[in-house]
């Protein structure tokens with residue numbers, strides 16, 4: 001395995017950068033592999049005239065060797081040496097090169113079979129990125145380069161993606177800016193006076209029509225349809241399942257109203273992710289939602305799509321991603337094509353009630369309220385009625401047991417003095433450290449760090465627990481959390497119940513439970529959200545002033561009418 005050298009590059013091209021580019025070009029000529037940025041996606045390059053280099057590319061990517069490579073040139077003049085050009089080729093090159101267009105033409109003998117996967121045609125592209133262009137020019141040979149991802153992963157649009165996929169598999173990585181376009185080039189096959197779009201990209205169908213006339217531009221059915229069986233695609237690469245995150249991607253088709261309703265119905269599913277437009281990002285749980293840009297901004301959608309798909313792999317528990325179907329206009333066709341391929345062309349028609357009903361839903365009730373309001377009585381009734389409840393006060397103790405990662409994170413932030421000799425948490429010590437801090441700004445900072453760390457681990461525990469309840473066959477579960485809003489978990493709930501009680505009732509409960517003075521009890525109440533806050537932020541307020549029958553009735557009424565399932 002090569003020891004991969006990671007070399008930062010910018011568009012500035014300083015003296016050091018020039019030197020590095022010369023070294024990278026030498027490496028290519030010597031048969032090595034260099035990852036380089038382009039305006040579409042990062043490429044994994046090797047000498048296109050060297051059959052052995054091509055074999056190394058396939059091995060590094062883990063890619064089947066019948067899938068041909070694109071050769072990248074530094075100037076239009078180079079093309080004639082490697083393929084049989086036509087008048088149409090020069091018309092297209094003059095208009096769209098350098099840029100995100102790849103043209104397929106009959107190859108010349110100097111291009112080895114291992115580059116073209118045995119085909120008698122070759123794909124040629126002149127990239128616009130200055131780093132790519134300088135590298136090819138310095139190498140003095142065309143560079144064969146597929147996208148620099150491991151086979152099956154989405155194409156890489158940032159240096160982090162490339163480093164993650166190919167460190168240890170290539171000689172050098174030129175680590176530059178995120179790719180401007182974000183989707184691979186448009187691939188067209190030239191046939192007589194016509195072109196066939198095999199893969200849509202930054203040079204759009206509309207662009208090609210404007211130059212050649214609509215009658216001369218065809219879109220291969222592989223762009224918009226799932227092709228199976230013995231169909232032999234014009235472009236071998238198109239038959240492979242591509243761009244796929246680990247989760248199953250499902251595209252949502254239907255009216256705006258149906259889509260919004262469906263997204264909200266599933267918002268609390270702990271194993272579901274959402275890929276939506278920026279405009280609706282705030283209406284879904286941030287922990288499981290990615291946005292591809294605004295609805296009317298297909299260029300941004302192209303730029304962000306692959307990063308979003310990769311990001312879902314970093315979110316634990318996600319089994320399904322529900323995704324918006326973007327507009328197919330302009331570069332939107334390319335966004336649609338990549339997303340549809342990630343989904344294996346699976347589309348859920350929301351007007352088909354049977355299909356929609358087959359997808360299980362899971363409701364998450366958030367239960368919150370001030371101290372002494374009597375949330376416990378509500379969770380008891382829910383549990384009796386097949387809605388299991390998780391008490392996050394209990395979880396906050398569990399995650400701080402000896403050896404737990406939460407405790408390690410707290411010790412890292414606040415110092416190991418917060419640990420007792422047996423490795424457990426010194427609660428009083430930590431409280432003194434945070435609440436006893438005399439400087440107001442420092443105190444606020446400490447308190448926010450304490451909350452950030454503990455909330456993170458409590459929420460992770462809660463999300464695992466919710467997945468377990470769903471797997472066990474429950475259709476709803478409840479998270480009992482005094483800090484529901486502070487932790488941000490409110491956004492992950494289907495429905496929020498706030499429990500309130502009259503002040504005197506709360507004081508009496510607190511004194512009886514914790515044995516503190518009336519004054520201290522009042523102080524505690526005053527430090528929390530008031531009833532007006534809960535009324536404004538909860539879907540339902542249950543008053544718990546001590547009549548167990550009235551309480552039971554309110555909860556049972558809620559369960560019976562199922563408002564929390566909508």
Ligand code: TXA
Pocket residue numbers: 038040041042043044067068069070102104116119121122123125127145146147148183184185186187198199234235236237238
């Ligand atoms: O934007 C891009 O095109 C990037 C950057 C690095 O330039 N490259 C890229 O390469 O996406 P790759 O190998 O991931 O995709 C090339 C596509 C494949 O689907 C392949 O099957 C098709 O082009 N292709 C290459 N040569 C072909 C040929 N002779 N006939 C038909 N299809 C071909």
Ligand code: MG
Pocket residue numbers: 146147155184
């Ligand atoms: Mg690729």
